[in-house]
Amino acid sequence: MHPKFALPALAATIALTLAACGGGVPVTPPDQRPDTATDTGPNTRPNIRPENTPNNTPGSAPLLPVPRPTPPYMLHPPADASGQTSPGALPSAPLAAQARKDAATRTREPARAPMAESRAMAPSAMRVMPAPSYLPAPAPQDRERYGAIEENGVRQVAQAPVSTFSIDVDTGSYSNVRRMLNAGRLPPADAVRVEELVNYFPYDYAPPTDGRPFAVHAALAPAPWQSENVLLRIGIKGEDVARASLPPANLVFLVDVSGSMHSPDKLPLLKSSLKLLVGALRPQDRITLVTYAGTTRVALPPTPGSEKTAISAAIDQLMAGGSTAGASGIALAYQAAQQSYIPGGINRVLLATDGDFNVGITDFRQLKSLVEEKRKSGVSLSTLGFGTGNYNDQLMEQLADAGDGAYSYIDNLMEGNKVLVSEMSATLATIARDVKIQVEFNPATVREYRLIGYENRLLAREDFNNDKVDAGDIGAGHTVTALYELTLTNRPGLIDDLRYQPAASVKAAQDRAGELAHIKLRYKQPTASTSQLMDVVVNAQAIRPLAQGDADFRFAAAVSGFGQVLRGGKFTGQWRYDDVHALAQAARGADRFGYRGEFLKLVALAQSLSTSAATTGATGSEEAPPRAAR
Structure with a gap:
């Protein structure tokens, strides 16, 4: 036989043999194959920035996440909310291990009818096993939220x-x-x-x-x-x-200890910043720690500033985990501030969080209304922002505004010292x-x-x-x-005078x-x-x-x-x-x-x-x- 006909003939022979045995590998015609280029499955996310969405008017919270590629300057993959790194497109170790386990399990399963049929196949026939499917890890998400700003015009x-x-x-x-x-x-x-x-x-x-x-x-x-x-x-x-001349302070720190606060730039940085404040507290000052996650509790009852060891120990015990019930935490913090209220003193709640509220009252306007109502009690509220990725800047800025307080963002320990120690008088005393x-x-x-x-x-x-x-x-x-x-x-000027309106008189201003x-x-x-x-x-x-x-x-x-x-x-x-x-x-x-x-x-x-x-x-x-x- 001519060599050019040898391979096609061999292929035809194998195909006829497989067909006679009832086995074989099905082949899907090209016109019936799914179009993977237009995948709209759950891993497909629109690249929409919340600050650009048409529904984002001033005072409203953006609704959509901001997917962004890992920037080239990152030497390591970004961390997720639990503090673990996301390996991007590569399969995570648990996924890979599970895939290997599934493959091994399939080889140990009892024989079923299809496998019985395969044993009747010709000795030269091979069973083709599907390759394990590796699911890519989700792309890191940037869910930071900012209120839309319409720049002042002329x-x-x-x-x-x-x-x-x-x-x-x-x-x-x-x-x-x-x-x-x-x-x-x-x-x-x-x-x-x-x-x-x-x-x-x-x-x-x-x-x-x-x-x-x-x-x-x-x-x-x-x-x-x-x-x-x-x-x-x-x-x-x-x-x-002067700091020594400030009225006594009744400070209630409302600390977010939810799972989203796990990363080093959140709760650990907050704890280090609070430790700096402890050294500046006076005996006449009182500090209370209220924590919130899925539930709220008083982690440290009102404690004089002289008991620095007890305060530091309570700070050390703060651990992150759970969901974020911010509204109930705010209510408990105001209640604690009222119970230790100092007439003529500084009475303030300081909310320390990334602003990622997801349990209880989560609506932006409702949270703002809650703080506006609570400020009537004579207790003001300031906000201390921490973290990246899911940070809610709009909420933090507006809550401080509603609470007659100030908004600060703490990105490092030097900033924590600036806000809570060196500028304590300006931060606390109105x-x-x-x-x-x-x-x-x-x-x-x-x-x-x-x-x-x-x-x-x-x-x-x-x-x-x-x-x-x-x-x-x-x-x-x-x-x-x-x-x-x-x-x-x-x-x-930038604005032309009107054609059909008389110019405004400036006679009265000439004097x-x-x-x-x-x-x-x-x-x-x-x-x-x-x-x-x-x-x-x-x-x-x-x-x-x-x-x-x-x-x-x-x-x-x-x-x-x-x-x-x-x-x-x-x-x-x-x-x-x-x-x-x-x-x-x-x-x-x-x-x-x-x-x-x-x-x-x-x-x-x-x-x-x-x-x-x-x-x-x-x-x-x-x-x-x-x-x-x-």
Whole structure:
């Protein structure tokens, strides 16, 4: 036989033999094979970011997880909620072991009819066993949640001359952004709240000298990203109170000990941070530990600050495990705070968690309403955020707002020391409540303005004089900074005048042509229900060249610009990270605690990550919006 016909003939002979024996290997025709390229099984996940979903309006919690590939900078696979590493696409050890066990079991099973038939096959026939199926481990999930931020736009003074907002002393956004940059990725835009970046840093504003709880300062200089515009800085400095002079503190730490808190950057870091606080407690202070997971309990009853050994031992006993019943924990913590309430003292609940509530009341609005109701008891609530992957930033920030407290994110032990030890007075002791700012701009001198940040602190104009409207509180020694970008009337604005409407009259403002703005503040004393008013007039003659501005002004401007660039740079034109670095470097000053030096490193890191993202076409931030033209 010719060699070219030998193999087909042999194949035909084998096929006929197998058919006669009733065995063989079935072959599925190509047109009947399943299309594996369009798999929509349970392991297929849409690549949707919660901050980009159309249903995410301000105040609502994102509903979808954010699947992300393992970044190239990770030397080891990421850890899951239990603290174990996820090996990505490779089969896990238990799966592989089970597959081997299943295969061995199949070879030991009693003979069944099909195998009996196979024994009748010709000796040369082979039984083809299916290969064990290895299921890939699920891709690591990023379920972090951030409230949507609609960046403040430019307003015409002729149409809206008054801007009103509540002060904000939160700093959580800065340390959370730092955590992401140090992990090798740019933050999503909604994780960047510019005012929290600016207010993370202390500034050397003059303290009050007139008996008021805080002093207000205004300064003007050209905006670094648009020199034809003017930057108005409003600086507030709270009265300093020595730690020894603080009222006695009744502190209830509500600690999340659920399974999601197992990883080293969560409960272990929290315990180390609490140990630092123990050393700073005074004998007149009392501390209570309430824990919650699937159930809630009092892990440490109210204990004087002098019993440091007992407090430390209770902290050491905290262990993670179970689900997360956050609402019941909040209720028990407030109950404990009421039972040990100190009249005239500091009465505060401090919630330490990753915010991943999954048992009991889990709805964002219900939790916020619960805290708003509980604050009427005279006990405030602050939040301490921990962890990654499932972190709920929106919940933590809004609960602190509802509880008349401050929101901090602790990403390392240095931050734990900053929040709980070195800035304890500002964190715990309130010197002024419900502080609101209202700025009226003079249409004779200011054409347009833009408030930088504070998007979720905006108030209606009529809210300023309404003492029933809640606002932020100022702690002892706190500094608060707010920045406006102004376009003066001698410069073209971003908004065109209307064609069919007459220009607004500025005749009444001509009598005060030298004024740019009138700043008013309302606040309440810690135990008062009626607000007091103070005001500052800002004159155009106060404008100074940026280089002649004080170091605090220039550094705050640099931090503000950094936050705006991270968010996409909608209003900063061609200003970039290297411009931020140059301005901040020149304004670093004494930098007693090294915070500004660390900021410079983060700016350089963001620039490197941005360059890498532009090269590879991938970025952790949302797509930058179009830049404003001038």
